[in-house]
Amino acid sequence: MPRRKQARRTSVRDIQAILRLTHEQGLSVREVSERLKISKTTVSTYLLRAREAGLSCWPLPPGHHDAALERLLFGRAGRPPQDLSEPNFALIARELKRKGVTLTLLWQEYRAAHPDGYGYTWFCEHVAAFERRTSATFRNRHAAGAVMQTDYAGQTVPVIDPATGIIYPAHIFVAVLGASNLTFAFASSSQKLPDWIEGQVRALAFFGGVTRAIVCDNLKAGVVKALWFEPTLNATFAAMAEHSETTILPTRSRKPRDKAKVEGAVLIVERWILARLRNRSFFSIAELNAAIAELLEELNNRPMRHVGQSRRELF
Incomplete structure (x- = not known):
């Protein structure tokens, strides 16, 4: 060669x-x-x-x-800054939250005030380091049987009514256990209270038991007022929780980290189940749920790449 x-x-x-x-x-x-x-x-x-x-x-x-x-x-290559005064990183972090504000704009404003200051690469690296130090995140370690997280997927599946030919969307309910990541998915015709309750009940039956708490989305059908410690639940939803002897913990609005497990599970269901069903036609919810159950079994028995075990084995 x-x-x-x-x-x-x-x-x-x-x-x-x-x-x-x-x-x-x-x-x-x-x-x-x-x-x-x-x-x-x-x-x-x-x-x-x-x-x-x-x-x-x-x-x-x-x-x-x-x-x-x-x-x-x-000679100008690699010139060290002559002005060593550092930017106000707290102010920069606040300004970045404003609409339309970019790091490039903030650096240009910094250099306008300090012509001999630091370069753009240094500026970006230190802003990122400051945000890592100040934006603390909590790593939640889930105990077995402690929590089940539930939510609806954003993606729907079209179902054809064989009598009228009308196509209506099927909503996908997703539930996941915190410790093992064992995942459940179920299709329903809507996100109204009966379907929401049915999804919770079917998920508990699928897992074969009741967790200490159910962390769910603050869906209007089931949650009247979403407060982490004193939520106001729909009477039917509250009765279901009392009957099952569990606690309902609705998440805060626009706080996806409160239910990070199910957010990840929704993404996996959309990619590993719904994506594989994209070219199939379904004429009933029951037919769709049969196809979901088949792929769900494959998903839960598939070894996870970074763990080396399947969700079913961990469960």
Whole structure:
């Protein structure tokens, strides 16, 4: 196999030739590139550096020997900041939450106030480090049998009414156990209270027991007022919890980390079950649930990549 040809290293002599051909002979960037066998990008870059250094003529002024020319053109590379005053990272973190504000804009404003301050890369790295230090997150370690998390998937499945030919969406209820990640999915015709209750009951039957708590989405059909410790539940939903001897903990609005397990389970169900059913036609909810159950069994028995065991084995 022939060896790959190595790119020729550009020398100071090449830079002098670029300046001579450009300013003495008036050649274009393309012509200089073809003459010296150097890329047009490289020629343009050296011409830009020369203009920034005030060298737009040929011959060069006296005293511009090889070392002096190289120092003049490349001396600004890696320049340390002269102004070492650090930005107000707390203010930057607050400003980033405002609509339309970007890191680039904040850095430009910082450099306008501190022209000799830090560069953009340093600025971004230290802003990210500050956010990691201040945005603390809690890693919840779930005990076996402690919690079941439930929610509806955002994706629906079309079901065809065989009598009328009307297509209506089937909503996918998802439940997951915190410790083992054992997952349950069930299709219903709506997200109303009867379907919501049926999904909870079917999930508990699928898992074969009742967890100490059910962490659920604050669905209006089941939760009147979502408070973490004193929620106001629909009377039927509260009766179901009392009958099952469990506690209902609705999550806060727009706080997906309160039910992170089921958020991940919804994503997995959409990718591993619903995506595989995208080209199939269903004429009843029962037919759809039969197909979901078959793929759900495969999902729960499939070894998880980073764990080495399946959800069923962990359960």
